[in-house]
Amino acid sequence: MRVTIKDIARETNLSPTAVSLVLNHKPNKLSAESRELIRSTAERLRYVPNQLAVGLVTRQTHTLGLVIPDIANQYYATLASGMDVEARKHGWNILFSNTDDQSKNALESLKLLSSRGVDALILAVASDINAQSRAEYREFIQQCNIPVVLVNHEEPSFRCSTVKLNNKAGAYDAVSHLLSLGHRRIAYITSDEDLHTPTERMLGAMQACAEMDVPFLTEDVRSGQYTTGGGALAAEALLQKPITAMFCFNDMMAFGALKTIRQMGLRVPEDLSLVGFDDVPFSALLDVPLTTVRQPAYEIGRETVRVALSEIEDGKRSKQHIQFEPELIVRQSTRAVSKEK
Amino acid sequence: MRVTIKDIARETNLSPTAVSLVLNHKPNKLSAESRELIRSTAERLRYVPNQLAVGLVTRQTHTLGLVIPDIANQYYATLASGMDVEARKHGWNILFSNTDDQSKNALESLKLLSSRGVDALILAVASDINAQSRAEYREFIQQCNIPVVLVNHEEPSFRCSTVKLNNKAGAYDAVSHLLSLGHRRIAYITSDEDLHTPTERMLGAMQACAEMDVPFLTEDVRSGQYTTGGGALAAEALLQKPITAMFCFNDMMAFGALKTIRQMGLRVPEDLSLVGFDDVPFSALLDVPLTTVRQPAYEIGRETVRVALSEIEDGKRSKQHIQFEPELIVRQSTRAVSKEK
DNA sequence: CAGGCCAGATAAAAGGATTTACTTGGGGGA
DNA sequence: TCCCCCAAGTAAATCCTTTTATCTGGCCTG
Numbered sequence: 163m164r165v166t167i168k169d170i171a172r173e174t175n176l177s178p179t180a181v182s183l184v185l186n187h188k189p190n191k192l193s194a195e196s197r198e199l200i201r202s203t204a205e206r207l208r209y210v211p212n213q214l215a216v217g218l219v220t221r222q223t224h225t226l227g228l229v230i231p232d233i234a235n236q237y238y239a240t241l242a243s244g245m246d247v248e249a250r251k252h253g254w255n256i257l258f259s260n261t262d263d264q265s266k267n268a269l270e271s272l273k274l275l276s277s278r279g280v281d282a283l284i285l286a287v288a289s290d291i292n293a294q295s296r297a298e299y300r301e302f303i304q305q306c307n308i309p310v311v312l313v314n315h316e317e318p319s320f321r322c323s324t325v326k327l328n329n330k331a332g333a334y335d336a337v338s339h340l341l342s343l344g345h346r347r348i349a350y351i352t353s354d355e356d357l358h359t360p361t362e363r364m365l366g367a368m369q370a371c372a373e374m375d376v377p378f379l380t381e382d383v384r385s386g387q388y389t390t391g392g393g394a395l396a397a398e399a400l401l402q403k404p405i406t407a408m409f410c411f412n413d414m415m416a417f418g419a420l421k422t423i424r425q426m427g428l429r430v431p432e433d434l435s436l437v438g439f440d441d442v443p444f445s446a447l448l449d450v451p452l453t454t455v456r457q458p459a460y461e462i463g464r465e466t467v468r469v470a471l472s473e474i475e476d477g478k479r480s481k482q483h484i485q486f487e488p489e490l491i492v493r494q495s496t497r498a499v500s501k502e503k
Numbered sequence: 504m505r506v507t508i509k510d511i512a513r514e515t516n517l518s519p520t521a522v523s524l525v526l527n528h529k530p531n532k533l534s535a536e537s538r539e540l541i542r543s544t545a546e547r548l549r550y551v552p553n554q555l556a557v558g559l560v561t562r563q564t565h566t567l568g569l570v571i572p573d574i575a576n577q578y579y580a581t582l583a584s585g586m587d588v589e590a591r592k593h594g595w596n597i598l599f600s601n602t603d604d605q606s607k608n609a610l611e612s613l614k615l616l617s618s619r620g621v622d623a624l625i626l627a628v629a630s631d632i633n634a635q636s637r638a639e640y641r642e643f644i645q646q647c648n649i650p651v652v653l654v655n656h657e658e659p660s661f662r663c664s665t666v667k668l669n670n671k672a673g674a675y676d677a678v679s680h681l682l683s684l685g686h687r688r689i690a691y692i693t694s695d696e697d698l699h700t701p702t703e704r705m706l707g708a709m710q711a712c713a714e715m716d717v718p719f720l721t722e723d724v725r726s727g728q729y730t731t732g733g734g735a736l737a738a739e740a741l742l743q744k745p746i747t748a749m750f751c752f753n754d755m756m757a758f759g760a761l762k763t764i765r766q767m768g769l770r771v772p773e774d775l776s777l778v779g780f781d782d783v784p785f786s787a788l789l790d791v792p793l794t795t796v797r798q799p800a801y802e803i804g805r806e807t808v809r810v811a812l813s814e815i816e817d818g819k820r821s822k823q824h825i826q827f828e829p830e831l832i833v834r835q836s837t838r839a840v841s842k843e844k
Numbered sequence: 845c846a847g848g849c850c851a852g853a854t855a856a857a858a859g860g861a862t863t864t865a866c867t868t869g870g871g872g873g874a
Numbered sequence: 875t876c877c878c879c880c881a882a883g884t885a886a887a888t889c890c891t892t893t894t895a896t897c898t899g900g901c902c903t904g
Contacts, residue, residue, distance in 0.1 A: 164648065166890060177854050182892060191852050208646075213619045214564070215890035218555045218859050225598075225619070234584035234801075236577065243575040246601040255615065257566075257598045260587040274596065278554045278566070305549075307505065390788060417788050424790070447731060447758050449765070449790045460575075507860055518884050523862060532882050556860035559889045 165207045173207070174199050185211075217279050226470055227275030228258040229268050231288035236442045237412075237459055238286065241313070244463025245284065252471055254281075265291055269298055276306050282470040286313040288357075309473035313466055315358050323473060323482045325466045329359055332455040332488030333366030336409055336437045339453070339490055341374045344499035345407040345435060349400040350383040351393055351419060352411045360385075360411055363439065367409060386415070393418025401426055406434060406499045413438035413445050413454055420448075420495075435496040451493035462486055506548045514548070515540050526552075558620050567811055568616030568624045569599040570609050577783045578753075578800055579627065582654070585804025586625065593812055595622075606632050610639055617647050623811040627654040650814035654807055656699050664814060664823045666807045670700055673796040673829030674707030677750055677778045680794070680831055682715045685840035686748040686776060690741040691724040692734055692760060693752045701726075701752055704780065708750060727756070734759030742767055747775060747840045754779035754786050754795055761789075761836075776837040792834035803827055 167185075171178045176196060183190040184200045192200075203209075217223040226249055230238050242258065249256050257275055261267035268287055275283060283306070291299060296317070303310045303320050310322040340348055350367060353360040364383070371378040384399050386392030393415030400408065401423065408423075410416040416438035423434055430436050430450050438445060441456035469482050512519045517537060524531040525541045533541075544550075558564040567590055571579050583599065590597050598621055600612035609628055616624060624647070632640060637658070644651050644661050651663040681689055691708060694701040705724070712719040725740050727733030734756030741749065742764065749764075751757040757779035764775055771777050771791050779786060782797035810823050 164890095167892095168890080178891080179854060179856095179893080180852095186892080188893090191850090193852065196852080210614060210618045212559070212890055214555045214559045215859090216892080218553075218559060218861090218890080219892045221859085223555070223619075232584065233574065233587065234577075234581045236575075236580075239577075239580040240575045243573065243601060246574065246599075247603070250600070255598065255600060255619070257596065258587075259591070259596060260584060262588070273551060277551045278564075278596070417785075421788065444758075444785045444788075447762065447785075505860095508862095509860080519861080520863080520884060521882090527862085529863090532880090534882065537882080553860050556889090557862080559860080559891095560862050562889080 164212065165209050166212070167209070169207060170200065170203050170209055173203050176200065185209075221279075222281055223279045224253055225255050225257050225278070225280045226467065227272070227278070227280035227283045228256050229261060229271045229275070229283065229285050229287075230258060231261050231263045231268075231286065233258070233260050236444075237440055237457070240459035241286065241463040241466075244460035245467045246463075248464040248467040249471075252467075254467070254471065261287075263288055265295055269295060269302065272299075272302060272306075276308065280308065281474050282309040282311065284311050284313060284466055284470060285315075287315055291315075291317070309470055311466055311470045311473070313462070317358075321481065323469050323484075325462055325469055325482075325484045326486070327457050327462065328485045328487050329362035330366035330369070332439060332457070332490075333363035333409070334370045335366075335488065335490040336439065336453075336455050337367045337370035338374075339492065340407045340409065340435060340437060340496065341370060341376060343407075343435065343496060346376055346499075347379075347403070347405045347407075348382065349397075349403065349405040349408045351396040351400070351408065351415050352383060352385045353388045354385045354392070363411060388412055388415060390414050390418035390421070394422045397422040401428070407436070407496070408434060409437045409439075411439060413440045413442045413452065416452060416454070417444075417448075420450075420452075430495050431497040432500070435499075437496060441491055446493065448495075450495050453493045453496040454491050456489045456491050458486055458489075505553065506550050507553070508550070510548060511541065511544050511550055514544050517541065526550075562620075563622055564620045565594060566596050566598050566619070566621045567808065568613070568619070568621035569597050570602060570612045570616070570624065570626050570628075571599060572602055572604045572609075572628060574599070574601050577785075578781055578798070581800035582627065582804040582807075585801035586808045587804075589805040589808035590812075593808075595808070595812065602628075606636055610636060610643065613640075613643060613647075617649065621649065622815050623650040623652065625652050625654060625807055625811060626656075628656055632656075632658070650811055652807055652811045652814070654803070658699075662822065664810050664825075666803055666810055666823075666825045667827070668798050668803065669826045669828050670703035671707035671710070673780060673798070673831075674704040674750070675711045676707075676829065676831040677780065677794075677796050678708045678711035679715075680833065681748045681750065681776060681778060681837065682711060682717060684748075684776065684837060687717055687840075688720075688744070688746045688748075689723065690738075690744065690746040690749045692737040692741070692749065692756050693724060693726045694729045695726045695733070704752060729753055729756060731755050731759035731762070735763045738763040742769070748778070748837070749775060750778045750780075752780060754781045754783045754793065757793060757795070758785070758789075761791075761793075771836050772838040773841070776840075778837060782832055786832075787834070789836075791836050794834045794837040795832050797830045797832050799827055799830075 167178045167181045170181045180192055181200050184197050233239055246256055259271035312322055312324045314326045368378050384396035386396040397419035428434055438452050438454035441454045445452040445454050508519045508522045511522045521533055522541050525538050574580055587597055602608035653663055653665045655667045709719045725737035727737040738760035769775055779793050779795035782795045786793040786795050
């Protein structure tokens with residue numbers, strides 16, 4: 163049986179109250195000897211407070227609930243690692259739950275985590291939240307009484323804090339880079355799902371084209387699953403067209419596209435420029451290091467936890483909306499469009 | 504305020520006992536109407552049991568504590584994802600804690616998780632457990648009263664269940680493959696730290712050499728951090744020698760080695776064969792897909808949770824020691840040693 | 845010498861469930 | 875008529891801490 167506060171009380175001939183007061187450094191009127199006795203006894207018996215009981219009475223568990231689509235995905239793993247570091251730095255822990263990209267699971271996970279008394283919820287959804295579940299989410303967020311922080315997603319009706327990347331600016335930079343290299347016919351590979359993030363990125367791409375007076379052709383846009391397979395498939399269709407560059411929704415899709423490009427006998431960047439998004443660690447390691455848009459996933463994770471903790475302290479008063487700026491990383495998969503052609 | 508069992512009792516004019524009995528499907532003598540009334544009222548008020556209170560009294564939280572060195576590492580992320588899937592399948596959740604590769608953090612994390620009432624602990628350590636902390640670990644594992652499952656590490660004195668890869672067989676297969684291709688001078692890149700896993704792998708390599716009567720030269724072994732940087736550095740030294748193949752402790756190191764190899768103007772596999780270990784997703788995506796040893800990380804994760812859950816049910820009686828068999832994946836980074844040379 | 849005050853504590857309630865042992869009232873059998 | 879039993883419940887203890895309100899005995903002061 164685990165040693166409890168009562169064991170220490172019995173051992174020291176003092177009361178549980180005394181033990182609790184001393185071990186929690188609460189103001190108390192115990193004599194110096196009693197204090198020391200309690201402390202040393204606790205140490206000797208290796209007393210560790212039962213956090214379930216503590217949480218029950220204080221209504222604080224020092225635990226953050228994290229709902230994430232897929233921890234095996236490099237991007238989310240990095241995000242989670244930043245969150246864990248920041249949380250632990252402040253003495254918090256993370257209870258996490260994978261949803262396997264299913265939005266239904268996500269709501270269930272939220273409820274479950276909240277029933278475990280987490281002090282705040284962090285929600286990073288990837289797949290679409292449809293109209294029906296949107297209402298359920300909203301209701302839950304409204305009535306759950308703890309701060310919720312949304313990552314990489316905007317949903318004003320939820321009325322919760324958000325931390326995200328400026329996706330539009332990232333895509334804008336990427337496409338502007340291609341345009342400045344002389345590319346005029348650019349293919350776009352985006353995500354299947356009707357989501358916030360890909361939409362924002364497409365808007366950034368369009369804006370870049372508009373500013374340079376280059377037409378944005380919808381026929382040059384293909385979508386697919388955001389995996390290497392999805393990228394490969396989309397590239398196949400797009401390579402039929404007279405394009406000189408390709409912009410992918412993320413690095414994984416770019417890797418897939420690269421495979422297809424090479425299978426067709428084309429070289430990057432000689433025949434085609436290629437840009438990704440995310441800057442996953444592997445992008446720098448490719449034989450042709452990938453030009454991409456860096457998303458500071460680790461920092462986003464840390465900031466998300468900071469926002470959550472500050473809301474916990476605030477008592478959920480103020481909502482924050484934080485946007486990180488991306489950075490274009492020019493490597494070797496892009497170059498000026500060749501003259502002859 | 505959250506709705507509690509008392510609220511339902513008041514609303515239905517029944518007792519908390521009745522509510523608890525009905526909602527938990529415990530044998531009870533309540534009338535069909537009363538049951539229905541309780542169920543519908545719970546539904547209507549959106550009652551969710553407070554798991555802190557449940558855990559306090561039942562001494563079961565349906566939560567598994569996971570201590571992991573680095574969730575941003577592809578291998579561990581995959582492991583964790585398998586664990587989460589299996590855990591949720593049985594209604595369990597995972598409380599996780601990163602240690603940033605520091606063994607000191609790991610012990611602290613274990614204690615913290617156990618104070619939160621997890622039902623079992625899963626420990627995946629990467630860095631070395633030295634003699635002093637080994638004793639502390641042992642003491643903790645002995646006295647913490649809950650099952651502990653060790654992943655990818657053997658430590659008989661801990662007397663806990665283990666789930667791991669047959670590292671020796673994996674390395675044996677990899678090196679045998681190189682030997683069968685005619686390679687006689689093979690370089691080995693292993694990990695810096697004096698750990699169980701790299702040691703096992705080196706033993707497998709040695710055995711393969713011994714069986715083929717090929718001398719195993721310690722001068723052809725270099726160690727480094729298990730990152731791309733570490734691999735690149737180690738490769739630099741080894742490429743001075745008349746080697747025709749290189750076996751790396753893991754894929755990340757192989758990626759680093761590949762970079763160095765190419766910088767020296769050598770080609771893979773024409774001039775040098777290269778083998779990794781782990782089969783992380785990127786290995787198949789390289790321009791020269793990497794021959795490597797597949798480690799079923801996802802399956803290992805699932806099995807680990809199964810072991811933990813079975814120990815929980817058993818009351819920690821039996822200890823299991825499960826070993827997964829690796830699989831050599833031959834891709835394009837290895838080929839027969841060329842005649843002329 | 846009564847009253848107040850202070851040092852040094854503690855009793856008891858609360859937090860939200862589970863679970864064991866007990867209660868109550870009515871009907872049936874001998 | 876008496877007793878027993880059964881259906882339908884409930885009271886109260888318990889899990890472990892925190893926290894508020896209270897207690898006790900001695901000393902000082904007027």
